[in-house]
Amino acid sequence: MDKKPAILMVTGANLSPEAQASVQKALPVWRQTQNISYEWISGAQNLQEITGKIQTVPYDYVITVGNGLSEQALPLSAQMPDKKWVLLDDDFPGSVVQSVYGHVTYKRADPALRQNVWDDWVKQQQNLGLPIEWITETSKPIPSAWAPSEEADHIVYTDGGNPWFNQLSLQTRQHGARWIVTYTPIEGASLQRLKSLNIPVVNMAQDKLELNWDVILSGILDNIVKNSDPSGIQYYSNSEASVTKK
Template sequence: MLYKLERNYHFMHKKRLILILILLSSFLASCGNRGIPAIKQELLDQKMSVLMLSSAGLTPPAKEAIGQALKSWRDANSIAYDWVQDLNALDENVVSKLKTKSYDYIYVVGNELFPSANETMALGLSASKWTLLQSQPFAGGSAGAVNEQAAVLQLDPQQMETLKNNAIQNLIFQNTVIEWVTQPDRPIPSVWAPSEEADHIVFLNNTQWFQQLTLQVHQHHATWVVFYNPVEEAQLQRAKNLGVSVLDYTGALTADLNWKQVLDNRLAMMKTHAWQKGVQTYNAQELKELKMK
């Protein structure tokens, strides 16, 4: 009797083991079929993509911030990207990318690239959302016309004018003798150079403008020369050689931007699909400092 019970016990135990092995085999086979879920094509098509175009004139900290931001966008947010850097203008390489790839967002970082970016946008090669990011105040005082389908992030023009105007007012308050250099179609504000001080103004359309400036500096014992019209660096240097302080009014400012914050805000915009065309200004967190050179 005992033998029979032991035999039945071993039989049931073996049957239970076989059943467990069958169930385990079925489970493993099922897992083998699934494995790591394959990414469906429609999900790949939905993956956000960015083309970053940056100027050769950017500072090393700005380039580093861009590189770190792009890696973070890819690793933490699955944003695919291409980065073409150290550009002086959007070239054939960029045009080729636009012809062969589709990007959701295109960022152009650096003032120098704006003219060629406008030309490239006009080709109509891409339905991408373009954003142009100003890196420094424009030396010519103006960004010029930008394609109406683009977003432009720039420094606050009113803030810049206020800072420059205050610098001039401080010179005048100190009774500084100033010689002004400009063009006839860009007159000096009368509050700075009244009509009775017309002999303190030199016009650049005069081929002898530098000789005239030299005469007036010596005649009036001037200590400052202010260029109110955009000029080349060589013209500024000639004036400095007269032994006076020189101010380039249109290119007088420099900006220190918080590029990490600027790019973090672009990421938030992409994630919330809040992109809008048109001109916008850097906010207080994105602009660290705006100052006279």
């Protein structure tokens, strides 16, 4: 390469120890093998606090790791199109993003990963005619194959503005529910309260996204070295991400 790339790596405050260790291991190797200069800001919570630094230092790449940082970096990247942005989520998507700017690469977990893990179980309940009531948030819709539009009244949204537990209690009685499934996390007290309905609870929100950070970072380095940065929203590959059912 004619020019030594300069990278700013920003990792989130809630990043897993495994991810942290992979970043810590990768960056010196990038410098030694590819002559890449880097600066690493660890434990970041608010990108606004380092906006001035990002604007004034001639970084070629800004790489953020963590869902919270990805959400902050999306609008920030619009202000700095002179840099290439690589956003790496570390958990299931927390919001719906339709598109990104041409100088941004956004790697996320495919929502279908969880669906693949649970699909056989859900279909089995459907085939047996066992009604399921779903608990989720408006930003995380239940897959249509699991809850088609004609069964929209089987879904309760915890951020819908109304007392969701009362609505759920009503729906379980109306539909003769045989299962309650939490698709998104709910607080411990609410989870305990569900037991009062005397209906089995399946907590899909406990599923753990397993990310192979060594493979992910290796792919990022390969793009940097080849100067072939695929922009847009990309899902982690099967070698980069998997789901562990709890």
